[in-house]
Amino acid sequence: MSELILHHYPTSPFAEKARLLLGFKGLSWRSVKISPVMPKPDLTALTGGYRKTPVLQIGADIYCDTSLIARRLEQEKALPAFFPEGQEMIAATFAAWADSVVFQHAVSLVFQPESIAVRFGHLSPEAIKAFVADRAGLFSGGSATRLSAEQARHQWPTLMARLEQQLEREQGDFLFGEPSIADFALAHPMWFLKATPVTSPLVDAYPAVSAWFARVMGFGHGASSEMTSEEALEVARIATPAALPDEQFDEPNGFELGQQVFIAATDYGVDPVVGELLFAGREELILRREDERGGVVHVHFPRLGFCIEKR
Numbered sequence: 001m002s003e004l005i006l007h008h009y010p011t012s013p014f015a016e017k018a019r020l021l022l023g024f025k026g027l028s029w030r031s032v033k034i035s036p037v038m039p040k041p042d043l044t045a046l047t048g049g050y051r052k053t054p055v056l057q058i059g060a061d062i063y064c065d066t067s068l069i070a071r072r073l074e075q076e077k078a079l080p081a082f083f084p085e086g087q088e089m090i091a092a093t094f095a096a097w098a099d100s101v102v103f104q105h106a107v108s109l110v111f112q113p114e115s116i117a118v119r120f121g122h123l124s125p126e127a128i129k130a131f132v133a134d135r136a137g138l139f140s141g142g143s144a145t146r147l148s149a150e151q152a153r154h155q156w157p158t159l160m161a162r163l164e165q166q167l168e169r170e171q172g173d174f175l176f177g178e179p180s181i182a183d184f185a186l187a188h189p190m191w192f193l194k195a196t197p198v199t200s201p202l203v204d205a206y207p208a209v210s211a212w213f214a215r216v217m218g219f220g221h222g223a224s225s226e227m228t229s230e231e232a233l234e235v236a237r238i239a240t241p242a243a244l245p246d247e248q249f250d251e252p253n254g255f256e257l258g259q260q261v262f263i264a265a266t267d268y269g270v271d272p273v274v275g276e277l278l279f280a281g282r283e284e285l286i287l288r289r290e291d292e293r294g295g296v297v298h299v300h301f302p303r304l305g306f307c308i309e310k311r
Ligand SMILES: N[C@@H](CCC(=O)N[C@@H](CS)C(=O)NCC(=O)O)C(=O)O
Pocket: 012, 013, 014, 015, 035, 036, 037, 038, 051, 052, 053, 054, 064, 065, 066, 067, 099, 138, 269
């Protein structure tokens, strides 16, 4: 059986989400550290251009986006579930909202000048400049627009008051009683804010949220051991991609299997990946591509938030 390989870096909130997903399932995994800024030649050799963090690799199968990574981990180990029976839609939809709306608030709050000064205080002015330029590139060409810090500060108390009330009144220990993907998607923006004393009070002021956050973090990260990016490429090169899912689905825009297409995220980090469309299902799209170093790989994307274009 192929190992689970997570390509990530320590300070990434979405990587923290993925690490907690692995911890919740009690899985063992290999950890490949990637750069927080472009270029990422060993990662894009596997993905074909997708640059966001994190990426999950299982042999020669590459999974982009934590919403799909969660579904793949659920296949790996069904219980405890991210999508508890009867709550599949509410959990997934809440998670998508937290991953976009709540996360974008957290980004704007963390990137306020007072916060940047502390968070990036250890970096040289040149390194900060390079990071800011990289993130400007990340956000160019997509549908996501940066929320101003002022608007984020203005709206944050409403989001947190609603959350505090939900958690105070909920019978169980988690957002919707038992844990679900919703908890992990909401926890990583809080984790991002809690990283420095400047933004931490934005979470700490809410006791029910703080107690819930501690419970989610308590799932930990599972057991991991380091792997180099060269080793991960070699794993992909010698592996054969997994069999395609067995699902009947009519592709609504008429794309045909075998066709050469581009797939890209629509919000930000919209770098297109070129390949042969192998599978298009309700939740997932799969491209086949060949890389000089990684060999034949299948790159998996969620349907939601990604687009397909004819090559
Ligand atoms: N929808 C994506 C979002 C991932 C994301 O925004 N990751 C950030 C880091 S937290 C990123 O890619 N930043 C740029 C980079 O790492 O190159 C997911 O769920 O995986």
